[in-house]
Amino acid sequence: MGEVFAGRYELIDPIGRGGAGAVWRAWDHRRRRYVAAKVLLQSDAHTLLRFVREQALRIEHPHVLAPASWAADDDKVLFTMDVVSGGSLAHLVGDYGALPPRFVCLLLDQLLSGLSTVHAEGVVHRDIKPANILLEATGTGRPHLRLSDFGISMRKGEPRLTETNYVVGTPGYFAPEQMMGAEPDFPADLFAVGLVALYLLQGKKPDAQALIEHFAAHGTPGAPQGMPEPLWQVLAGLLQPDPHARFRTATGARKALAAAVEMLPEPGPDDEPVEVFDQIGPLPAGFGPDGPVSAPRTAAPSAPGDASAATAGLVSQQ
Template identity: 60%
Template sequence: MGAGTLFAGRYVLVDELGQGAFGLVYRAWDIREQRYVAAKMLQQSQAHNLLRFVREGARRIEHPHVLAPSGWAAADDKVLIAMDLAGGGTLASLVGDYGPLPPRYVLTLVDQLLAGLDAVHALRFVHRDIKPGNLLLEATGPKQPCLRIGDFGLAHQDGDVRMTQVHQVIGTPGYVAPEQYEGAEPDPRSDLFAVGVVALYLLQGTHPDAPALVRAYTDDGIPPAAPEHVPEPWWQVIAHLLHPDPLERLATAAQARTALAAIAPHLPEPDSDSTIEVFDQLAPLPDGFGPDGPLTTEPTPNITTAPQPTAETAQLRRPAPAVPAPAVSAAPSVAKPIYSPTATTAHLTTPAAPAWPAADAAPATRASHLPAGTGWLTGLGFLLIAVGIWAWLQP
């Protein structure tokens, strides 16, 4: 699916962020919530655990260090699971950039990881896939980091029927607790074992050989010596997290946080050269998208030039004014047809001007209101009256 694809009427896919264990991860625009989200595209057969986690809506985890799924949509044979968008990369990318991290910085990250797991375990969920690639970071720059637990695709809730075969191991090799290889039920302690491996990874800068550490622990009955780059106070906590017997392991995330708080004063202060910065690693938004979502333009009306009215259509649209017929028909003249817009418009809107005579025309005779042929009788009457007056005045 390409940029701009609308999925299930709710999510607009923007660009591809990466490939997960079960499907592609996209940056998407959530039309309903009006924000950008990270969206994992799965086959419906692969979305079983995630959908169950999402459907715990009434008890959905709201925690600053958990990147829990916030919505979902399905179309055809695919399911899209949406969650908050964290732009600072993962712990794996951070170690790839800086190598081994300062012990106090690692303490901050692991304490946030344990705080998030405490909230997850409180809902009787076991994550079952705690590893650096599933632990995301907000883009905080040189400020204190903000870790968020993501990818709940393998999450298991206490009381669920296990859908896997006996002895089928769920999780990432190297981060799976030893009892899981023996078919034990998922338990919060198995997540805590993975936390110990993550702490070693951050301190050493490479993936540790956790099985070898467990074998040495089992063979000698005591924790092995602290690996290179691991301060002794840190190793005291990690050794309790990696104990092969889950009953001897730190039992809860809260207990592990208490242990971290106890060793914090004994860790070396970071030097000025050990500043770690978490920058935004998301690519710029592609064309057609802005900070407030897709850059859609309001549809422009399809304006077309209306055909000019003819004399016939003008008469249909507007009644012509009544014009009295002239008394005397004028001589016929050659007139231009009235099909042009100007002639038609003037005919409809402008009052007819009086027909003024041409400058070289003869002046018109004043119209008389007497019947025709009575002018000479009037003159004869005046003559007779004058003759009578004259005869009367004679002696």
């Protein structure tokens, strides 16, 4: 059996790792269910403040993966979330390369739906990228996306954890205004959504800097080869370097995407279905669908009527 944290969470096996800590599959003894537990690697004041901010986020939406509970034990802290076993968008592109436009539109619709709720709470995510967008293991069925990792998110108007001229986020998915040290705002998240969409459609990380320079020098470029023009118009609205020329809300971008989908060609009969595989794998020995599996108990041999010997045999094996 695994280590029991704070008398409640039994850590089973590692299923991921981020910049601030490791993610474990764990059994919640109180709620009697499996959860994903993010355990911080360090406990300095700066990291703890980020932990407080992330675990305090309570957003319930089918396409958002926000913390559900937290616990502290000695010098470690953790918070828990649902287990999402289909890996990230990075895993999916690693398996398939460029994805079909209609499939990408379905993922983008779910991402924008979740992001609209995040923004309605006044929260700017600030680190939208393929590795932070997880998928349920749905096989060849309808995909189900979950936006995760709110470790550097912040509410508009909150004091920053870093100096104004220090850029926070993942290089390659920054909006231009982030690079200039602007206050975090919702359109910066939408720029990152546009870059994620390009990544999914082209099967490789986009060159954000080259794209920004082209927009600035020549205006909106034509659709990349093989990309339907209606879909490109939506992406171009997300990728405008000037945040005032960009979509201002996730809801507005989602409405434009829905209109574009109506103009996309239907998938052909020979199109390969996209399958979202289980990336975590089966439970290790000692754990079943309903939690830890108790080892069979056998009483030590004892003389008839010797209750104390039988009891001692049971206690010694618990």
